Amino acid sequence: MTGDREEPLPAAATGGLVEVACDESGSDGENLLGGNTDVFAHAGVRLEVAVAAASIQEIRNRIRSPAQEYKANHLLREKHRPVLTWLLGPLGPIHGHAQVHLTDKAFFVVGRAVDLLLGNAAHAASAGLSRDEEAHALAVELYREGPGTFGSELWQEFLESANNLMRTKNLWGERTPVESFFRTVDKLRGPGAGTPVDDILERLAAARAPADSFRARLLDDPALIPALDPLIPSVLRTVAHWSEGTRPVALVHDRNNTLTEERIAQLQRLFAEAHPVGPGYGPRGRLTSVTLVSSRSDARIQLADFLAGxxxxxxxxxxxxRGDAELTELLRPYVDETSFWGDGRSWSLLGPVSGVRL
Known part of the structure; x- marks a missing residue:
């Protein structure tokens, strides 16, 4: 069953069903470069409702703010740092019971563009359940080399043209974003000649046909799963994480305009379809339902909101x-190894020790 409801859900402990409460932070839809944040985070928490409610009350007792609803910014204030370190730390209520999937938005744009134009169509159709390893490696190289090779202004122009190429809600029709993208790629080929990204640019410049095909599909079927909204693959990866390949997963999610009944049905079908699975992605599991609730009605979602924020x-x-070494280390056990992250230095600090290096 899928839909809205206000009352807290009973804990799911029968039949092997795993019930996970989720929320996100940093959502700007498909406008990944013009929003207020450069990172998107999606968190899942698996706790009994009573345990979550007691945890929220403990946070309120420690912070003592008169606010009706606490948000992540309460915890991020320096005066409340002991509360934050307790929440994330090994003695906190969510340690071992929560996961967060991170998305560096700029890298996500590069990755989706390269996957769309140079990757295997079967992987692209999986919407995040699997990945084309060759296309992923090309995206990482382009992301890491691009700013230094082209300069910040031209690199930003490329990111924006790639973002516009893949946006579902685009008033330009079929041709204009395609033409704009390939004009920008042509600009990059001059400074890119003889550099490590030279071959990638040549391959992108020759990929007009898949770009035209993609835009045509968008016009023919506006209900396609958005290529650029990081919420969709984050939800998919959350299910895959908690299912451990065998257990059915039911999500209780804070209300989000992206998660329409039609979109949820599409997500469930993705888990039923056969897609290639890349290294580090593992079995996918099964999504049984997505129930949308108000965060105020479910303490587990409030904890997921804290963690995501x-x-x-x-x-x-x-x-x-400008990282805080203590907080980065405390966050590390929660970070999903399949997060969309291209920067090697920061991932070496954020990513799980045994995880796949992106």
Missing amino acids: VARKIASDELNH
Whole structure:
């Protein structure tokens, strides 16, 4: 069953069903470069409702703010740092019972563009359940080499043209974003000649046919799963994480305009379809339902909101060379190894020790 409801859900402990409460932070839809944040975070928490409610009350007792609803920014205030370190630490209520999937938005744009134009169509159709390893490696190289090779202004122009190429809600029709993207690629080929990304640019410049085909599909079927909304693959990866390949997963999610009944049905079908699975992605599991609720009605979602919000801030700070070593280390056990992250330095600090290096 899928839909909205206000009352807290009973804990799911029968039949092997895993019930996970989720929320996100940093969502700007498909506008990944023009929003207020450079990182998107999606968190899942698996706790009994009573345990989650007691945890929220403990946080309120420690912070003592008169606010009706606490948000992540309460925990991120310096005066409440002991509360944050307790929540994330090994003695906190969510340790071992929560996961967060991170997305560096700029890398996500590069990765989706390269996957769309140069990757295997079967992997692209999986919407995040699997990946084309060759296309992923090309995206990582382009992301890491691009700013230094082309300069910040031209690199930003490339990111924006790639973002516009893949946006579902695009008023330009079929041709204009395609033409704009390939004009930008042509600009890059001059400074890119003889550099490590030379071959990638040549391959992108020759990929007009898949770009035209993609835009045509968008016009023919506006209900396609958005290529650029990081919420969709984050939800998919959350299910895959908690299912451990065998257990059915039911999500209780804070309300989000992206998660329409039609979209949820599409997500469930993705788990039923056969897609190649890349190294580090493992078995996919099964999504049984997505129930949308108000965060105020479910303490587990409030904890997921806390984790997503603080994870986004900690990860963004680390990405931008202003990381807090203690908080980064505390976040690390929660970070999903399949997060969309291309920066090697920050991932070496954020990513799980045994995880796949992106």
